[in-house]
Amino acid sequence: MRSFIRKLRWPDYLILVLLITFFGYIWYSIGGTLNYKWRWELIPGYIVGWHSGREEYFANLLLQGLTATIRISIYAGILALILGIILGVARCSPNLTVRMLARTYLEFLRNIPPVVVVFIFFFFLSQQLIDALNLARWSRGIARQDDILLWQIFFGDMRRFPSLISGVIVLALFESAFVGEIVRAGIQSIPRGQREAARSIGMSHFQELRYVVLPQALKKVVPPMANQFITLIKDSSIISLISVQELTFKTVELVASSRMIFEAWITTAAFYFIVCFGLSRVFARLEREKKTDI
């Protein structure tokens, strides 16, 4: 820290002072025109609150939303990885039809705004799937049972299970296009000689992928994949539009009920930042450790 300060030259200090004045001025002018009663003291109660009926601490709206966001991100991340690998392999397939289909799917997703994609997938796909499988009735049956702690740990409120699933599906389908591109880049980065060597010892196309190409390709794409996962967490806020009960949706509810517009949104932003920035630090460390291994 000290050596960092010693490294600063006078232009650095000038920039610093200018920045502070700039933000200070903005803050001052907001305070002057904005007749807003800040109520920060109420926010902790909406993260972990004291339940007046049950007489115990419980996870209130914001924390419920955060856990839901984390849950959805993990499930959607796994699903997107599976779909993305299939898509990436299909993109490098020798078969023209398969290649074209994969390309169509990808270009369709990449060139339409996420909000539109979310609505299309929700009403035309995940909704139909949930109706066809009768998931709503099934999950309600579970919610009515007594001992459902394990279900709740994995899926939260079982009555909202269909909406969680549609959120996961929509998010995974949307992100799979980008994961697919990353996988394709990984596969294409494997030298041609490797594939030819695999073929020359009599491996089939599948064996070549399974034993030679994919292990190397997937190892190479870990950093961009980690990056994509962080993007997925941020993108998960879009599915609040289809009323999945995640962090953004819960914040909207809190704002509608208590009118703490700025406090609630700043807290939510901080939650997203902590999760995403924390993850990026973890991934960076893992990468560094992997390098020292080799």
Added chain:
Amino acid sequence: MKLTRRALGIALAAATATTIAAPAISQSATQGLSSESVIETIKQDGVIRIGLSLFVPWSMRDKNGDLIGFELDVGRQLAEDMGVEVEFVPTSWDGIIPALVAGNFDAIISGMSITAQRNLTVNFTNPYAYSGLAILANKSMTEGMSLEDYNSADVTFAARRGATPAVVIAKHFPDATLLLFDEDGAATQEVLNGNAHASMAAQPTPNREAGRNPETLHVPFANLYDPRGEAFAIRKGDPDALNFFNNWIAQQWRSGWLEERHNYWFNTEEWAGEVAQ
């Protein structure tokens, strides 16, 4: 090699055929279902699913994170009378009608006022609540004034520019002076400060403002301007459900229960401690 490829092709074709056929089967099944009433589904599942969007005091989250409000009382009573469980599905307002049409819930009970535009897409029951604009007046300045007295050049109204109240005031009190502001809060503040006699806003805002400042403000008249009715919204083509809900609402009006609940949430502040306001 050639044989396996052909076999693969046939398998693929078969798989495609089933995936295309499956929705067709389920579609005919949904068509079969939709010919039945939603009342049947509710009885069968033992649960009524109600879509709502949070709006104080219709519905809101209390300090425990639970849903409370006028809609919640209505929904819970309705479920109790039907002998089923109730499930509230918080939904964003923009997507609430598509979600109803898509079948995410059985009815919208969310302070939705009946408009011709909405009615083209969904069916409405008879109103279970009425809302409208009310006059919020300065207590000492309007002491003993009748409604006709407000329509005089000595009386000053404050209202928000471009909003419905300004238009309604101009229509009903053409002789009064009208002060225009850029926001509702400023208009109320003028009445509080004694610079204007009265303001007008959608209920329950005037009642709540009067409740907050009981020594300076009051709502002198119970009648509402530009009134609208709020009703349950259900999917089209379901006369059984419409009949059931209409009769339930009529009964609750007759017994005075709806009025009493509405009064509790809209005209009193007894629940204010439960919510961070």
